[in-house]
Amino acid sequence: MPEHSNRARLARRYRRLLLTYPRSYRHRHGAEIVTTLLDAAAADGDRPSRSEVVDLLTSGIRFRFRVWGAAGILAAITSATFAAVALGAFGGYLGWQTAPPLPSNAEVLRMVEPALPPGASAQPQRWDFIFDDNPEYTDPRWAYLVGGTDEYPAGKVFFQFTYPYDKPPQQVVAGADKQLRAAGWQPADRQMSGCCPETALHRNGWLVEVFSEGHLDESHYGLQIAVARTTPAAVLPLTTAGLLAGGLAGWLVAAWAFRHIQESSPARRALVVAVFGAGLLALLPATALSTLTLTASYFTSHHPTEPAWVGYTFIFFRPLAYLGAAAIVGGLPLAKLSTPSRRGPLTA
Template sequence: MTAAAAGPERHYRRLLLAYPRGYRRRHGAEILATLLDMAEAGDGRLTAGQTVHLVACGIRQRFRLPLRILPVVAALLAAVLIGGFGGVAGNWLAWRTAPAVPSVAEAKALTSAMTDLSGPQTESWQTAMNGPGINTRVEGAGTYDAERVRDALTADGWQIDTFTEVTRQIVVNFGTPEESVVPGLGLEFRATREGVSMTGGSDTVFFEDVTTLLALNMTTDVTGAIVPMTIAGLVLGALGGWMLSAAVAYRMRTGGRRLWATVAAVVAITAAAVPAFVAYCEIYEILVYDTDNPNQYITYSLAEPIPAYLVMISVPVAVLALAATMLLAARRSGPEPIPASS
């Protein structure tokens, strides 16, 4: 081979990686010779259209299945199951690109600065769209000071959207003989900061000792990437599941331990069913989420009754069973058959 031909051949071999390994083993040399002849007949290289066609045919070859009902059913199940995991992964990646809510330490510091009270409590949570949120709450003996709240927000970089002072009539000692109504002052406000929204409220009760309670809820705003990346992950996961099933199906046809590979595949699909159901419940909540609602929220999911430990057990079982399927299917007893041509 001349040095001039070595370069194009290496390039064409890289293009042939689009085809399954077994197909390359059986037909790689023939296709490579044809490509070199085509390039020599032209200007020494393939056209862009020929290159795209070659790669597209290789990818299409990876999606082909043996012409039997069981591989088709297995491929459909794999596409559905892995598609669910892909959708959740896409959603997770989308939220990683969004601004983060304040940390626990930052939320506590802000709450204390707004009330001059120590020991605020915090709780991290997720919206129905899997967006991050954090709540803080503090209560104690204090004084009413709306300007202190406003100054603390401004100093921490928050842009105040609404800030309303209200007079309240608050019931104390409810349900006891000492029950009474006492005056109180309240604050209701909304603020934003770099893609994070806050809703907050404060009540100060003038009864015996002055008591102040302040609660904040901070959530990351929904970005335009959340739903598209969730759908993209779902589609890519489904395509990957189909391709994986096709590869395993052809290997199993020549494997020496076909029965055990089939058993392992059934175990993998069965174990993945529970976490996949949970994943699709999450995807449904993401796709129907009311992004116009000014307040982020949570909803009841059909996956709520499923214990978390069942999902945590099912995932590693499915992964191990899939790995066993791949290993058993890789034990060949003969040449790999050629995927059926369309």
């Protein structure tokens, strides 16, 4: 019986390779494919050939990504885009968790000493977080977690000064910029026009920002000098990995749902489409804002402004994102239930 044993092993190996195909396809065609492959195999063979392995694996993967028709392709592209932005933002969030703690007050003083006004004795203020809701807000924490915020600043250690109008802010900021450059700081950003000039310089993973805070009263304006973090090295690789993984996952989910609703009734199909569509519509504001900040993160590595995930923290966008995510997660079992139950010999 060695030949019978070889054929049984070969059939099991073919079935394992067919696991790359969707279950519904295996139920319909799996037995036929295995029989055809066994008929074409050598009589004493017990392993698939290399070409068979490659063909079955690649064909199964291609089939899982397969959608057809303008509606199916549009749905897959939309799903892939939304998922790519979400996981790209999450990758950026993980990358920022590698950021070092902010320096001590004494270290900050040494860093910004060239930019400090002569005889300055201001006490530094500390925001010892990476990014968070504005600490000056007095709303309860749950309000931010549920409803979002309109300010999501980076952590920093900063000094605030008051200047009379006889010292133009452009002159003060430009002087601080010059002194910091002379001390070895490299320019990251500079904007000297308008009411609130600012400059930013970086060195050894730290960012010094000097900017006017605008008019305080009829005769004075405010100036802030801050030390913050530059973007950690892990942020962009993890953001890119998240974008790629999210794009693939989003397309796969859309293709899975598309296959499952094909044989459902028109009413059930319309319900599934409506649920997914409502979820994507609710996620649109957060996704659009995070798309902008995520794109900007590739061009402002030394001077980060907003993190890639800021869209999911923004006021009103955050609760909409919660609702959108809940609708999409709830729509998955609804799409699954749209497919009539089938039983077959290749269930996995």
